[in-house]
Amino acid sequence: xxxxxxxxxxxxxxxxxxxxxxxxxxxxxxxxxxxxxxxxxxxxxxxxxxxxxxxxxxxxxxxxxxxxxxxxxxxxxxxxxxxxxxxxxxxxxxxxxxxxxxxxxxxxxxxxxxxxxxxxxxxxxxxxxxxxxxxxxxxxxxxxxxxxxxxxxxxxxxxxxxxxxxxxxxxxxxxxxxxxxxxxxxxxxxxxxxxxxxxxxxxxxxxxxxxxxxxxxxxxxxxxxxxxxxxxxxxxxxxxxxxxxxxxxxxxxxxxxxxxxxxxxxxxxxxxxxxxxxxxxxxxxxxxxxxxxxxxxxxxxxxxxxxxxxxxxxxxxxxxxxxxxxxxxxxxxxxxxxxxxxxxxxxxxxxxxxxxxxxxxxxxxxxxxxxxxxxxxxxxxxxxxxxxxxxxxxxxxxxxxxxxxxxxxxxxxxxxxxxxxxxxxxxxxxxxxxxxxxxxxxxxxxxxxxxxxxxxxxxxxxxxxxxxxxxxxxxxxxxxxxxxxxxxxxxxxxxxxxxxxxxxxxxxxxxxxxxxxxxxxxxxxxxxxxxxxxxxxxxxxxxxxxxxxxxxxxxxxxxxxxxxxxxxxxxxxxxxxxxxxxxxxxxxxxxxxxxxxxxxxxxxxxxxxxxxxxxxxxxxxxxxxxxxxxxxxxxxxxxxxxxxxxxxxxxxxxxxxxxxxxxxxxxxxxxxxxxxxxxxxxxxxxxxxxxxxxxxxxxxxxxxxxxxxxxxxxxxxxxxxxxxxxxxxxxxxxxxxxxxxxxxxxxxxxxxxxxxxxxxxxxxxxxxxxxxxxxxxxxxxxxxxxxx
Amino acid sequence: xxxxxxxxxxxxxxxxxxxxxxxxxxxxxxxxxxxxxxxxxxxxxxxxxxxxxxxxxxxxxxxxxxxxxxxxxxxxxxxxxxxxxxxxxxxxxxxxxxxxxxxxxxxxxxxxxxxxxxxxxxxxxxxxxxxxxxxxxxxxxxxxxx
Numbered sequence: 001x002x003x004x005x006x007x008x009x010x011x012x013x014x015x016x017x018x019x020x021x022x023x024x025x026x027x028x029x030x031x032x033x034x035x036x037x038x039x040x041x042x043x044x045x046x047x048x049x050x051x052x053x054x055x056x057x058x059x060x061x062x063x064x065x066x067x068x069x070x071x072x073x074x075x076x077x078x079x080x081x082x083x084x085x086x087x088x089x090x091x092x093x094x095x096x097x098x099x100x101x102x103x104x105x106x107x108x109x110x111x112x113x114x115x116x117x118x119x120x121x122x123x124x125x126x127x128x129x130x131x132x133x134x135x136x137x138x139x140x141x142x143x144x145x146x147x148x149x150x151x152x153x154x155x156x157x158x159x160x161x162x163x164x165x166x167x168x169x170x171x172x173x174x175x176x177x178x179x180x181x182x183x184x185x186x187x188x189x190x191x192x193x194x195x196x197x198x199x200x201x202x203x204x205x206x207x208x209x210x211x212x213x214x215x216x217x218x219x220x221x222x223x224x225x226x227x228x229x230x231x232x233x234x235x236x237x238x239x240x241x242x243x244x245x246x247x248x249x250x251x252x253x254x255x256x257x258x259x260x261x262x263x264x265x266x267x268x269x270x271x272x273x274x275x276x277x278x279x280x281x282x283x284x285x286x287x288x289x290x291x292x293x294x295x296x297x298x299x300x301x302x303x304x305x306x307x308x309x310x311x312x313x314x315x316x317x318x319x320x321x322x323x324x325x326x327x328x329x330x331x332x333x334x335x336x337x338x339x340x341x342x343x344x345x346x347x348x349x350x351x352x353x354x355x356x357x358x359x360x361x362x363x364x365x366x367x368x369x370x371x372x373x374x375x376x377x378x379x380x381x382x383x384x385x386x387x388x389x390x391x392x393x394x395x396x397x398x399x400x401x402x403x404x405x406x407x408x409x410x411x412x413x414x415x416x417x418x419x420x421x422x423x424x425x426x427x428x429x430x431x432x433x434x435x436x437x438x439x440x441x442x443x444x445x446x447x448x449x450x451x452x453x454x455x456x457x458x459x460x461x462x463x464x465x466x467x468x469x470x471x472x473x474x475x476x477x478x479x480x481x482x483x484x485x486x487x488x489x490x491x492x493x494x495x496x497x498x499x500x501x502x503x504x505x506x507x508x509x510x511x512x513x514x515x516x517x518x519x520x521x522x523x524x525x526x527x528x529x530x531x532x533x534x535x536x537x538x539x540x541x542x543x544x545x546x547x548x549x550x551x552x553x554x555x556x557x558x559x560x561x562x563x564x565x566x567x568x569x570x571x572x573x574x575x576x577x578x579x580x581x582x583x584x585x586x587x588x589x590x591x592x593x594x595x596x597x598x599x600x601x602x603x604x605x606x607x608x609x610x611x612x613x614x615x616x617x618x619x620x621x622x623x624x625x626x627x628x629x630x631x632x633x634x635x636x637x638x639x640x641x642x643x644x645x646x647x648x649x650x651x652x653x654x655x656x657x658x659x660x661x662x663x664x665x666x667x668x669x670x671x672x673x674x675x676x677x678x679x680x681x682x683x684x685x686x687x688x689x690x691x692x693x694x695x696x697x698x699x700x701x702x703x704x705x706x707x708x709x710x711x712x713x714x715x716x717x718x719x720x721x722x723x724x725x726x727x728x729x730x731x732x733x734x735x736x737x738x739x740x741x742x743x744x745x746x747x748x749x750x751x752x753x754x755x756x757x758x759x760x761x762x763x764x765x766x767x768x769x770x771x772x773x774x775x776x777x778x779x780x781x782x783x784x785x786x787x788x
Numbered sequence: 789x790x791x792x793x794x795x796x797x798x799x800x801x802x803x804x805x806x807x808x809x810x811x812x813x814x815x816x817x818x819x820x821x822x823x824x825x826x827x828x829x830x831x832x833x834x835x836x837x838x839x840x841x842x843x844x845x846x847x848x849x850x851x852x853x854x855x856x857x858x859x860x861x862x863x864x865x866x867x868x869x870x871x872x873x874x875x876x877x878x879x880x881x882x883x884x885x886x887x888x889x890x891x892x893x894x895x896x897x898x899x900x901x902x903x904x905x906x907x908x909x910x911x912x913x914x915x916x917x918x919x920x921x922x923x924x925x926x927x928x929x930x931x932x933x934x
Contacts, residue, residue, distance in 0.1 A: 167838035409824065458824035501842040501871040503925060504833075509825045513833060513840055521821050521833035521840045533825070 008049050009102045015042050016095050021223040023088055030072075030079035039087070040069045046094060057112060058097060064116040065090045081231070086118040088224070159210050166200075166207045167515075173200050174517045211251070215293040215300070216244035218253050222264060222291060229268045236275055236286040237268060243293035248300045251499065252394060255374045256302070259367040263304050263390050264289070266364075271308030271388055281385070283307065300396060305389040311382045313339040320345065340382055344368045369528065373511055375401055375416065403514075403524065405491040406470070408453075409460025412522050414495055414514055419527040421475050423489055425468040430642060433471075442471060442483035445643055449473060449483040452534045454525075458509065463487070474527045482536055497524055509533055562646040562663075564670065566638045568613060568621070574646050574663055575635075575673045579626050583640050586623040588616040591636075597683050600634045608682050610635045611658070628679050635678075646672065694719040695783065698738035709737065709757075709773070718783065735783055739773075755782045793885050794909055796916055797864065798878040800847035802901065805909040805916040806864065812872075813865045814880050817843065820860060828854040831876060834863075841865065841874040846924060850900045866921045875921055886911060890918050 019042055026035035043066040050058035065087055071077040093115055173196065180193060219241045230237045248256075272278075272287030279285055290305045313336060320326040320342050331339075343364045371378045376394035395401070403414040424431050424444065432443045433451055440451035451471070455462040470489045475481040497512045500523070504510055511526035561577040590601045591614040598614035599606045600623070610626060610633040624635040650661030650672045658681065660674035695713050699705045700723035710720050724736070736754045756770035757779070763770065771778045793808035820832040820843055828848035834841045843863060848854040855876055863874035890907035897905060904924065905917040 164838050171838055411822065411824070460824050498840065499871075500840075501873065502869075503830060503842055503844075503873075504823055504826065507823075507826050510823075515835055515838065515840055519835050520819060521835050523823060523833070 005053055005101065008053060009098045012046060012098045013095065013102075015045075016091055016098075017217075017220050019091065020088075021220060023084060023091070024223040024227045027079060027081065027084040027227070033073070036069065036073060036079075040066065040073065043069065055097075055101070058094060061090050061094055061097075061112055061115065064119050068119050083119070085231075086115070089115050089118060159207075162210070163207055166204050169200050170204060171515075171517065171519065173197055178517075211249050212247040213250045213253050214244060215246045215248060215253070215302075218256060218260060218293070218302075219244050219291060221257075221261070225261065225264065226268060226289065229265065233269065234274060235268065235272055237272060238286045238288045240288070240290040240292075242291070246293045246295050246300060248394075248396060252300070252374065252396075255370065256392065256394060259370050259378075259392065260291075260302065260304070262364075262367050263392075264291070267304060267306045267308065267388070267390075271306040271310070273309055295396070296393075299393050302392040302394070303389060304392075305387065307387040310384040310386060310388045311340060311343060311380070312384060313342075313382070316340070316342045340380055343380070344378075372528065373526065375418065401495055401497055403493060403495040403497075404472075404489055405493060405522070406454070406472075406489050407487040409455040409458065409487070410463055411460070412490070412520075413454070413525050414493075414522050415472075415474070415525045415527065416511070417492065419474050421473040421481055423470055423472045426471050426485065427468040431471060444473065444483070449481060450534075450536045451483040451485065452530070452536070453485040454530075455486075457530055457534050474530070480531075480536070482531055482534075484530070495524070500524075559645040560648045561643055562665075562672075563624070564641040564644050564665065565622075565624070566641060567611075568616070568636065568638045570638070571671060572641070572668070573659075573671045573673055574644070574665070575624065575626075576646075576675055577643060579628070579675050581625045581627045581632070583622060583624055585620045586634070586636065587620050588618060591616070595683075600636075602634065607632055607634045609633070610678050610682065626675075626678070628675075631679065631682060633679070633682055646670075694721050694734050696721045696724060696734050696736045698724050698736055699740070702739065704773070705737075705739075712776070713783075737783075755779070792889055793883065794911070794916075794918075795864070795880065796882045796884070796911060797880045799875070799919070800850045801878065803914065803916045804919045805911070806919060806921060808883060810866050810921045811864055812867055814877075815863055815865055815874070816861055817841075817863050817874060817876075828852070831855070831860060834874060836865065836872070836874075839872050841872045843874040843876060844924060845876050847876070849924060850904065864921065868922045868925050873921070873925060875924065882911075884911070 019039060022035050022038055026032055026039065029035075043062040047059055047062040047066055050056075050062070068077070068083065068087070072079050072083070077083070093112065177193065177197070180189065222241065223239055226237055226239050229235075267289060272289065273281065273283075275285040278287065288307045290303075292303045292305075294301050317326065317331045317334070317339055321328055321331060325345060326342070345365060368378050371392055371394065374394055376392060379391045379393070381389040381391070402417040404417055404420060406413050406415060422444070426433065430445050434441050434443070440453075442449045442451035453462060454460075465487055467488075469485050469487060471483050471485050472489065473481050474484050493516075495514045495516075497514050499505070500510055500513045504513070504523075508529040509526060510523045510529070512524040514522050514524060516522055562574040563577050563580055563583075564572060564574055566572050586600060586602070591609065592599055592601070593614045598609035598612050600609055600614075601607075602625075613636055616636070621636040622638070622640055624637060624640075626633045626635055644665045646663045646665055650663045653661040655661070655674065655677075658673055658677045659671050660677070661672050662669050663672050664670075695718045697705050697710060697720060706722070710722070713720050721734075734753075737757060738754065739757055739759070757773040758764070758768070758770040759773060761772050761774075771782055773779070794805040795808050795811050795814075796803070796805050798804070815836060817834050820834045822832040823830050823842075829845050831843040831845040831848075831854075834843050841863070843860075845855050845860070859878070860876050862877050862880060864877055864880070866873050866875065886909055888910060890909055893905060893908055901917065904919050906920060906923075907918040908915045909918050910916075
């Protein structure tokens with residue numbers, strides 16, 4: 001009996017959830033008998049089951065609803081909004097009763113008679129509600145195939161147990177693998193273990209799929225909400241739901257429900273105008289609200305678009321100024337996007353009055369915080385007067401994120417890699433930490449950040465350590481970046497994140513936890529939470545950048561970042577930073593010279609040395625690795641000093657050799673390297689032994705091609721491939737040589753260059769672009785020309 | 789509501805009875821990783837195979853005195869709204885079925901215990917405070933954390 005009851009309750013609850021949308025859709029189109037049938041069936045089933053299970057209240061309610069619906073089916077009655085409300089009311093009550101039965105509580109004792117009366121009493125005043133107050137919501141749902149694959153119902157706990165079991169298995173496998181590595185290698189054993197390992201990995205992938213759920217579930221409650229809100233506010237809304245069949249992690253669905261609900265409420269309350277206002281603005285009376293979900297890579301994108309009033313950024317700014325969060329001065333400098341971002345600040349809302357629906361001060365800041373907590377991003381696309389589109393991008397699954405393992409106070413913590421902008425050691429010259437009145441300020445390349453020590457925020461001891469501490473610049477998307485000192489950054493890993501208990505989450509410092517292979521649980525830090533806990537100021541220090549920008553504007557000069565370095569000959573020079581791929585110390589024994597040109601052997605390749613140096617008086621030199629779009633070069637220097645802003649055009653232009661002029665930076669005159677001259681001076685690439693495009697000979701069977709053309713090309717130093725590759729790739733810098741026009745066309749389709757040869761000395765016509773096959777000079781020029 | 793199964797344990801120096809339906813297991817914890825930034829009532833996290841328990845120091849929650857580290861050995865495991873918790877106990881004595889069921893509280897209860905005790909269960913002639921593990925989390929710990 002108990003089991004039957006359980007089954008009945010969960011089935012009822014599930015059907016209710018699914019039906020809420022149907023009822024609303026049916027109201028919009030009362031002629032839709034399919035939907036009416038579905039609703040009728042629901043009440044009928046409930047009625048039947050509860051007679052059997054002896055649940056008299058369920059029976060009375062469903063019986064009354066069934067009666068009304070059958071009258072509507074018979075055409076004796078119209079499905080007016082009041083009737084639909086009453087039907088919805090009965091459905092709600094059934095839901096409440098089911099809930100009560102499920103938890104074993106006493107049934108709520110409100111009088112059901114009232115509801116039933118509401119159902120039947122409509123008959124007299126139904127005609128009063130004429131067509132004018134037609135259905136406030138029209139739902140267009142993308143048709144989806146009704147008959148899905150065969151499924152069974154499983155309790156969630158079973159799936160969770162399965163998940164845990166597989167996780168246990170993975171942990172055991174990892175330990176076994178560690179043990180195996182300690183022993184001497186046994187290929188046979190390794191093979192078997194490898195197989196087991198693959199099975200376990202496959203298993204884990206499959207099990208994690210059971211966590212996926214259709215987004216439809218997320219959408220299920222929306223139509224009902226839109227309808228009720230629309231009625232309350234006297235607005236008409238046309239709702240479109242799309243992409244309900246996209247799947248996402250079950251936990252993710254739970255996390256997105258609240259933000260999504262909030263956005264939809266906002267949109268109806270503040271976005272979409274009343275029918276009168278819409279008419280005045282020349283828009284259709286019914287506002288449109290469109291929810292769309294789609295998968296994009298490993299993200300789920302949920303877009304909520306309305307055609308309402310959009311966000312009035314001017315009012316946002318006024319509010320922010322009134323709230324003391326912004327100075328009028330700063331507001332005047334803000335871009336439109338920055339103004340729009342104000343909506344994410346706490347306590348700023350465009351709602352001119354507080355309504356029951358939204359505008360209670362719990363606003364978009366909370367929405368954004370919730371979305372970001374799960375690693376998502378929220379974006380606004382505002383068209384004032386025409387509508388607003390809010391896009392949520394959330395990861396497909398909560399479970400795996402790239403993270404950094406850091407050490408602080410003798411403990412390990414994880415932090416999402418996305419939150420970390422930069423990592424420095426505190427003995428780095430670019431970093432200066434100063435203290436004033438207890439506050440620590442870190443200046444990194446003359447940008448000031450608030451500096452906190454993780455140990456301090458978490459209330460941990462800061463142990464003495466011999467080496468330098470690591471300072472990471474951390475940015476949560478809500479706040480201003482800040483510098484955080486930790487003992488060390490240990491590792492970079494893909495972390496399997498699981499939610500921490502509400503108790504731990506309540507501290508606001510953590511976003512979850514993870515269980516690494518060593519079996520010691522590790523906490524995932526929440527960057528925004530840390531900044532909050534440390535009471536960091538959220539006032540953007542844009543003075544430095546603004547000052548630079550305005551200074552640059554006054555001088556009319558554009559500033560670019562440049563590297564200041566010292567040449568081996570002792571001069572200090574500047575080089576545009578964007579050309580420098582990285583800086584590394586290179587062993588001087590790797591440098592050499594051939595044919596008057598200096599080379600250095602790096603990563604198994606010969607790279608030209610830009611300043612021609614190859615003999616040094618020290619065992620290793622700092623080398624700038626440079627790259628234009630194609631070529632790379634190495635530039636050995638005595639020392640890298642720092643990164644500065646230099647004018648894009650030097651203060652004194654004086655082109656000679658590799659220099660383009662002199663720039664004054666911080667009162668120091670520095671020669672600026674001319675990147676154009678630098679790369680132009682590099683030896684021809686063809687002599688560099690670098691990989692080049694191949695010559696693909698399309699007519700591989702042709703005797704002339706094979707015996708005469710191929711050897712000629714090989715002698716000239718080209719790579720020759722016989723025949724068009726069947727499945728292999730044709731690279732863009734390959735050149736196809738062929739005789740026939742059709743092969744030429746085929747090759748052109750593949751997107752590579754074609755040289756067409758002809759046997760006769762004369763071209764066939766004026767538009768013939770082919771080359772006479774014995775015209776060696778033209779042939780070689782065509783091939784070389786193809787290379788550019 | 790008669791004839792219920794209870795776990796009898798000593799929790800924060802007091803004899804308590806816990807409804808066995810709340811108890812998933814009693815385990816010996818090996819290693820507890822602290823959770824910095826939390827009150828003393830959160831002793832830390834501990835891995836039980838692939839599950840991670842949030843370990844609650846009930847003594848700290850009730851008396852404000854954390855349990856000494858070497859005494860943190862035994863814990864009652866419970867699943868409360870989908871999360872696994874471990875409640876540190878001094879010792880676990882018995883699990884048995886009580887015919888009488890809970891009796892109403894009598895006498896002046898210590899202020900510290902008052903919010904947590906619901907009733908009394910008689911076992912072997914002695915009264916045991918009936919406590920709810922879920923209430924420790926929902927009533928006490930979360931309120932302190934907030």
